[in-house]
Amino acid sequence: MESAALVAEFQEEASCPICLDHLTDPVTIACGHNFCPSCIQQCWEGLQGTFPCPVCLHHCPDRSLKRNPQLCHVMEIAQQMPTVRVKRRRQEEPLCKKHREVLALFCEKDLELLCARCRVSPDHRNHPLKPIEEAAATQRRKLKSCIESLSKQIKDTENRSEMQEPECLELRQRIENQKDELQTELKQLKHFLEEKQMETLTSLLAKETKVQEKLIEEKNQISNHRSTLNSLLRDMISKCVQTDVDFLTGIERIHNRYENLETPAIFSHELEKESFELPPNYLGLHKMIRTFHEDLTLDPGTAHPSLTILENRKSVAYGTSFGCRNLQAFSSFAAVLSSEGFDAGRHFWQVEIGGTGVWSLGVCKESLPRDALMSPFLVNGCWKLQRWGNTSVTCHLVNWERIGIFLDYELGEVSFYNLRKRSHLCTFRERFTGKLRPYFCLGHSSKSLVMRIAEDE
16 A cells, blocks of 8 residues: 555656656756746747746746656656556546535636536536636636736836936936035025125214214203303393392393304204115026026137137137037137027027136127138127126136027117126117127237136026
8 A cells, every 4th residue: 555655756756847747758957857848839929028937937047858768767767657646636636625526627617627516506506607617728828928017117117117217317417407506506595695784783883973963962052042041141140139230231242142052953963774685687687597498509710710618519618629610600809609599589599718818608699700800790680798807817607608699689688697696787778680699708928817608507
């Protein structure tokens, strides 16, 4: 009896976990389990990427099947042995918990295993039922389809995650830039408020000093007036005790002094209340920058041969340009135009200047002669602000001058602003025709100057 059990156990181990029959030409997969090649191939049919073992669910990297010659020889021996596999298998077949009969059917509506008696019960009447093998094949196909869909979703999620990472980095950088901008703006506003506070306190101090001087002057006048009254009172009292002749002598002088008394003016001063408001141009500039900001780039084709365009066509400085000179380039003045031009609308851009020397910037007509000997100005279609750069030769950010240019094409205005002080510098008014292009120029003696287009405040 014991040997029959051992034979049955041996034959059970020698069976395919999928078809439950003797292994036919057995093959071994990556996890070490053995199967009939046709069974495992049918199980992996339609799968891509990873292939799970039906026994341990280990994910095999590919469809590699390794033939097991030694197990093939063992199977030949097992097939010659007396079989008790059918009896053992029947004993181990799952039974219906309700009727204790073999489960032979599958309800596709309730997704339950059924026995023959369950088939006629009211719970499953008119439900689609299939034999277990057919139902397993159908459900396996559905599950494989779900696996393919799930694998695709996982891949899409991974791709989305990879794409989202640089977007998050960019968003984080934009947030940091906004924090820096806000910090800079708050510092500028704090500096402005401190200046206004100093001006207001100085004004109040001057008013206080003036009031004190007036009060001292009034106090002296009152003291002198009191002395005059006391002197007159003493003279009158002394006069009253004199004899008639002495009393009447000089009485006119006493009356004249009394009648000509002058009461000191009462000091009164209405103190004007000091008030503070943000200048209109402060809020106006902020809105202008946010609404009409343009991201400009310099046009190397228009640059004078002595200029070098740097930093992604955002900066210009002195330095020999290499290559053939472009016919559109400036030849008499160390100037360059932006690649962008405007023939309508409102536009705002910012320029930073560091170093020493003469510089100018503004807008000019696109048709401005590039080889003219005379400096471009209003007469030949160039509206520009010209001035000396910083006296310090250092180019730290705090020493850079920041100029804002606002072009209102329809209104015919080009305005210039000192963005560090939030102040208006000047405005040119003209009736514009044709395309206008931003203009940048370094004086020939300005070898230490660097001019760059600022992206934003």
